[in-house]
Amino acid sequence: MLYACAAAVVVAVLAPLARAGYVLRYDMVFVPRQPLRWDLLAPAGTLPRAVPQDALVGLSAVVAPGWLVQRVVLAAVLAAAAIGAGRLVPARRAPARVVAAIGYAWTPFLAERLLIGQWGLLVCYAAMPWLIRAARDVRLGRPGAGARVVLAAACAAVTPTGGLIALVTTVVLVRPAGSSPHGPAGPRPWRPVPVLPVAVAALNAPWVVVAAGSGALATSDPGAVGAFAARGENWGGMPAALAGTGGIWNAAAVPGSRSGPLVPLVTAGLLVLAGFGFGALRRRWAEGTATRLAWLAGGSLLVSALGAVPGTSGALRAVVDQVPGAGLLRDGQKFLIPYAICLVLCFALGAERIADRVPGTGGRVVLAGLALLPVVALPDLAWGAGGKLRPVEYPAEWETVAAAVRADPGPVVSLPMSAYRAYPWNSGAIVYDPAGRYLAAPVVADDRLRVGDTVLSGESAAAAEIRARLADGRPVADEHVRWVLVQRDTGGSVPPAGLGALTEVHRGPALVLYRNPGYAAAAPDGDRLSALVGYLLAGMVVVVAGWRRFARTKSIRRRQEWAGSRP
């Protein structure tokens, strides 16, 4: 039933993706074949926000086209979230598992992060039930659970935020070494500390090592704390939005139904029911995982609200301004994942308790109604989030430009200066400049962002230099720039003086590509060897965990076969 339920959710949300093309929205950029470029694996001039995500997409391009990878990833996120939550909840009735499955795969958090294109964070979201299940099995001393913790955390760690969430979850949920949840005489857990936290920490090595070796500013614009703070979505304000797993900073990424007048009341109902179910969770997970999960959920809720509460937002601004890497905390709402899974588990158990009190088949009716409640309260997640996730084809001239750059690779400047674009062929949806992933060469684009009237500064020195040249009326291309790409269909303008003495190679309705005759190839930026060490370390941890998991499964099968062959 769980698998059918997961399949129904996947079809309901992703049905529009049956059409050909790519869904391009905010941070979700897929291209026909993303090159496995060194500057994507280890960006030297910007912070590693998509490490190791870009490396994985680049690797996948070796075996599958981008359109297929995108569909597989999105479908897997929804299916794994639903199945994971359904299997995790310690319910006695099968329909209560369906309540958990639909509840976790149909949250405002998932809808909002899908609409802002952060699929890497959603991989962490989908991995969270599996990680909690494996961590609990470690606490119970079940063999092979440690390897499952590492593998689930590896899935979560495709982005730096996901890696951090997985690390904190592992540290909080896994019991210290030497103690058994069954008492002194019980089975000893699988060496959970320090092996597991260290292994999960090592999964973060790719982005940590790249960030340490990057020439980019490691601190962020403190103005981003206010810009990316959680926001209210209706009369309930920010607290009600976060309590219902919504509250993303960007109003354009919020499903319309979240502004409905009944949303805070539905959230209040969910919380009451979840409170009713927490007792059951604590009783059924008597080894203490429920309490720890509740602390973790509470902590994630507090972190989510930090930037939006007057007292703490000032402190967060100071931290983001002074502490390298603290910029990860500026968009706090994305840390709601542990809260979301805890809420859903408790909600499902609360629903089960209510159903137990209703005689006859009425209990089933209650469970069916509560399983449908998330869908009814958020109907615009269906059909590609209300038609906002629409596949489109790149104009043919993108391939022409890519072929020209592929034939003579060298750094590209993408103009007009903007990190994000709104193309008419993409129905005006906002998307991160695809040039950085489409072209087989490093692309310099603006890395500043504007939220409302606030312009948030970027960290790339190369982009700042290009901006300075444009402001001074100088040519944008110096001897370190091979190509200049002007995207004419995205609005904005390029001062004619900025194009200087460049040679036009391609002119189409949307794109103009110029070659810089004065280009002189320079030595590559960044310490490539040390960046590789981070990837190798994380890769080794995954291989060892996979081997342990595989070996364990094989040994169980052998034992079963041996037992079956005995007379």
Place this chain on the structure above:
Amino acid sequence: MGRFTTLIVGAAVGALLAVVGVAAAMAALNPSASKVATQMADEAKANGQGGRAAEDPLDPPNFYGAR
């Protein structure tokens, strides 16, 4: 008795879902307050009443996000 209870419970659950669903569908179909605020801000900028940041052509465009 059991059937009657199921009927009552079913009607209550159905009514609850209908109320929540209709309200959510209406909110999803109508322009939200944030959307209206964004449109008003865009119109103000187009009329030259925007902030200082909106006047510099080298600044990023204002479509990335609105709170």
